[in-house]
Amino acid sequence: MAKKQRWLKIVQVTDSHLRREVDGMLLGMNTRESLDAVLELVDARKERPDxxxxxGDLAQDGSAEAYHCFEKKMARFECPVVWFSGNHDDPDVMTSAIRNSQAFxxxxxxxxxxxxxxxxSVRNKVYGELAETELQLLKQELEKDQDKHVAICFHHHPVNIDCxxxxxxxxxxxxELxxxxxxxxxVKMILWGHIHQEYDQVRNGVRMLATPSTCVQFKPCSEDFAVDDLAPGYRWIKLAADGSIETAVERADHIDFVVDMSSKGY
Structure with missing residues (x-):
């Protein structure tokens, strides 16, 4: 009998945009409530992630209160939770506010x-850039452990998405990346957030993935800023020993939510 393949199970949540206020909003949506709704979906799968x-963009205002809130909500998971910064985050506040250094x-x-x-992330900029130190780290790590399949994760999208x-x-x-x-x-997978929409393509044999926000969604293929009416969501990913990848997006269609569709920015 063939040995059953073990899948490495990962959950990606991104762009929660929490604020210090409990009733903090982004474009009319309470971001704490929408994150709760998405995490309820994860719980409902009854599959414990590894x-x-x-x-990134875990906080909209870079406040310690937002990061404390996010950490408390992540405490439901028994597995490690890894964080990193997006353009709305304050990395100094983030790292000083969080008690678990293994998060970084x-x-x-x-x-x-x-x-x-x-x-x-680039301080006080919306666009992204990988510093020379990050590129050096990447190259060093790719030189090591070449018997392992590699997934690379950061916040900003490295390919054009027709938006x-x-x-x-x-x-x-x-x-340069x-x-x-x-x-x-x-290298088998590159994963990011930032774009508040689903993306799944292959470039040079590498799976390129992005994931909906746990709050407001952006309309695909839009010339100017535009909000979508799709529900908040997350991505589950299963990585196999042979390098294959299974993944899909789940959305919180079970909740009612309000979005300011007329907004011209965020």
């Missing part, structure tokens, strides 16, 4: 996989 990834690790080895977490306004605030030095990753066949 890792939870929180891929740069590399994690799990079974047959290596996960590398990079910081694409003009968002594509101006993506990862500015994506060419790909100049490195294209050299290594054991």
């Amino acid at each position: 890792l939870v990834l929180a891929t 690790v740069k590399v994690k080895l799990l079974d047959d996989w290596k996960l590398i977490f990079l910081d694409s 003009r306004w968002l594509d101006t605030i993506g990862l500015k030095n994506a060419d 790909f100049a490195i990753t294209d050299q290594y066949s054991h």
